[in-house]
Amino acid sequence: MTEETQITDGKKRYSAGVLRYKQMGYWDPHYQPKETDLIAMFRMTPQEGVDSEECAAAVAGESSTATWTVVWTDRLTACDLYRAKAYRVDPVPNTGPGTKTEQQYFAYIAYDIDLFEGGSIANLTASIIGNVFGFKAVKALRLEDMRIPVAYLKTFQGPATGVVVERERLDKFGRPLLGATTKPKLGLSGRNYGRVVYEGLKGGLDFMKDDENINSQPFMHWRDRFLYCMEAVNKASAATGEVKGHYLNVTAGTMEEMYARAEFAKSLGSVIIMIDLVIGYTAIQSMALWARKNDMILHLHRAGNSTYSRQKNHGMNFRVICKWMRMAGVDHIHAGTVVGKLEGDPMMIRGFYDTLLDTHTPMQLEKGLFFEQDWASLNKVMPVASGGIHAGQMHQLLTYLGDDVVLQFGGGTIGHPMGIQAGATANRVALEAMVLARNEGRDIWNEGPQILQDAAKWCSPLKAAIDTWGDISFNYESTDTADFAVTPTASI
């Protein structure tokens, strides 16, 4: 490795031409990050022949002030401050010669807080994931984690409602919330759709949900859906004496239309609305402001995230999305089930949940958390577990995911052999029986199946659910796994 360092002589440094990024000052192994610095950690796969430090310096340069050639106008600025500094490069364990994966590096880069506009995820991301991911010097690049300084966090509203106030508004404590996505996700008329919502809620669920791609289609226009769903919600609330909700998806082609749909949901008395990640960071922040102003819980479906979060060598880790979404201000986000049909390693998912729920997260490499993070009193985001889960897994879900989560059983409710209400009841009975047993100090991980069987003796819907799905599991290897596993993290 060449011992290249920053050229400090002004005349040499700024004479026209091309320099290496290290020479330009984007690599400083002695740099001590300031408390107010934002730190990003990238997984880099350098192109053949590109030195890892130069590669890190290039990433720092291209995500801050640099362009491909020297410009004298740098000298009109406090350029030493604005230059991002790559200060640490570590080889990634189990990569490189002798392994199945080509050599990767973890690069730590510090950015001064003044590089970013307060309260703007759009501005933050335009720098950090703007141009640099298409940069030729890197073969692949993945944003793994970020340490966001308290001073910058304080410029964001954070979750409109937060877990604590959500629970108070719903009057639901001490157990995970239960939900289900209306199925089939496309094709039902408003009247038929509301039927599914009513049955699920009356049977014992707390929430029903629109799916990510239910907006306003020929088979069901949005106003019709909203009207029938709120009839169902209120009727179920009267039938049970509980607060109930349906995530009304207000995702639309323009902000104006989303605001109109959100206002209509509010006028109908809905406690919650929903948006999709694909509407973009700025739109999400705007809806979060609206939700705070209008006493509305804001559910986010992470539609689209796997296009860039799933592959381990390129894109960005979902934990970074979790951080940005907590700053942007959503109240719910889908964050994995561990046991269901969608991607997820147990320790990695625990890392996402901690990121959403902790007031202070310590560095924990085995969970993929590379930095200690103080959350500066931003509200907590409720994680949502959805996709291929059923009542027979309740002991595993409660063990892995804890109490602060919405467990969404779509097929596991609507596909129940005795009907939707019975499906919902099976889930609720399984949940309450498991929470009771855990609180009593029982070992639910091992005794869970027996606890469910015991409850099934007096609850025929639960018996039918276990008979139908008891043996269903999704055992696939995860692609997004820890680089520093301290315990085996095989997908269960």
Added chain:
Amino acid sequence: MMTNHGNRLTQGQFSFLPELTDKQITAQIEYALSKNWALGVEYTDDPHPRNTYWEMYGNPMFDLKDASGILKEVNACRKTFPNHYIRVTAFDATQGVESVQMSYIVNRPKTEPGFGLTRQEIGGRQIQYTVHSYATDKPEGERY
């Protein structure tokens, strides 16, 4: 009569399970104590889903760490209000929560008439909904 599963109000953590025995209630109290949460007993004859403030049967028991002592309070409340809804709550004062962590019903009226849904038709197809508890048609204390 309510027509949902169990024909009963389903607020709280354990309303879908059979009535909790004193032993089961004690186990839940012990769980709350192990987390340093303060137990409270609350009662009401107005179970509307948005009736947040049930009457407190005394302040939350911040200093009582003995589960059997807390169960005594629960049973004293049941004896005084045998036909009211009674819930045990656990309050967590740590930063970032400062709210209720547990809430479960331990007593309910013999008959639960439930709620009616009043629909007021307003403009267009919109309806203004009101959930109305049948029991609250009668004055406080004479409802169940």
